[in-house]
Amino acid sequence: VTAEKAGYDHFMLKEIHEQPKAYRDTMGSRLDPSGKKVVLNEVGMTPQQIKAIRHVHIVACGTAYHAGLVGKSVIEKLARIPVETDVASEYRYRAPIITPETLVIVVSQSGETADTLAALREAKRCGARVLAITNVVGSSVAREADDVITTWAGPEIAVASTKAYTSQLIAFYLLGLYLAQTLGSQDDAYIAEVIAELKELPEKVERILAQSEAIKNVAEQIATHDNLFFIGRGLDYAVALEGSLKLKEISYIHSEAYAAGELKHGTLALIEEGIPVIALATQEDLFEKTVSNIKEVTARGAHVFGIHSEGHYELAKAVDEVFAIPATLPLLTPALSVVPLQLLSYYASLARGNDVDKPRNLAKSVTVE
Ligand code: G6P
Helix, strand or coil, X not given: CCCCCCCCCCHHHXXXXXXXXXXXXXXXXXXXXXXXXXXXXXXXXXXHHHHCCCEEEEEECHHHHHHHHHHHHHHHHHHCCCEEEEEHHHHHHHCCCCCCCEEEEEEECCCCCHHHHHHHHHHHHCCCEEEEEECCCCCHHHHHCCEEEECCCCCCCXXXXXXXXXXXXXXXXXXXXXXXXXXXXXXXXXXXXXXXXXXXXXXXXXXXXXXXXXXXXXXXXXXXXXXXXXXXXXXXXHHHHHHHHHHHHHHCCEEEEEEHHHHHHCHHHHCCCCCXXXXXXXXXXXXXXXXXXXXXXXXXXXXXXXXXXXXXXCHHHHCCEEEEECCCCHHHCHXXXXXXXXXXXXXXXXXXXXXXXXXCCCCCCCCCC
């Protein structure tokens, strides 16, 4: 078993460390050697069909849903098509407006989640084209979808998803760029810039992993608490949701992820002396606003652990502890900022003596609705 874990104590830690490879493999031959465009031969839609898309629905469960929240921002920003992201178990029951001009994207690591599969079938019944993002070739979702973008993360064993989630983000970046270059919604120079930055992500993840010890120290403090908050704006909010889910899944510490600007509309009542708050502030255009929200919690005694991008050292003045992720384009930060949160969950679970890879009550793949 140790051999399977390649010397790591747990599959989760091994899989966290496999992310640079998963990024490289998922990008792989999909980046044209010219560095100027994305090649997605697996997407069978013609340019005419892509131009006919009026709206995109992203449907998924759990961690894959959180990848879909990032996917919404990515597609809207790059392709300028309106996108909605839904939890699969809710989607069918809200009478979603699905037409042949809807592209439905289902995201599933396993490709076997019953809720997601049911949503896929409903979308097809309504005449939508369905594109799947999945990690398992030949899975039910892969077989039933019209187009499949495989994430090449390799087998994921730990129940808490890490490399599958980040590979799904890479798939969304590739898809967003592919749609943009087909629609002409972004200029060539910007597309080339995003591609160049994408290529640098694996090495930047390695730099984060090299600082695991700093995260471990924070995790050990957090492990003594029963409640905490994650806050962030924009893409940082989507990542906050995933960080909070990861922590709950394996450490059993209750946390809530909040859009930073929404705290003052209620949840601020729960901020009391000593409560840990993990604040993400990687989005340049939202930085000042996020710092104001951080001050609202520090003024009430919260102990804030901030995550920012290198170069934005002003955050250090507003928080108790900081962790810097390497600088990248704002759109790409989720592929970096989630990594310290994965490590935080891992080390908090470990400090609490939990079964990291097999949390209670959860299954890797849920095949009942
Ligand atoms: C289960 C797992 C979650 C996962 C979700 C969706 O509930 O415990 O970690 O995110 O299913 O799985 P999928 O395979 O569809 O991505």
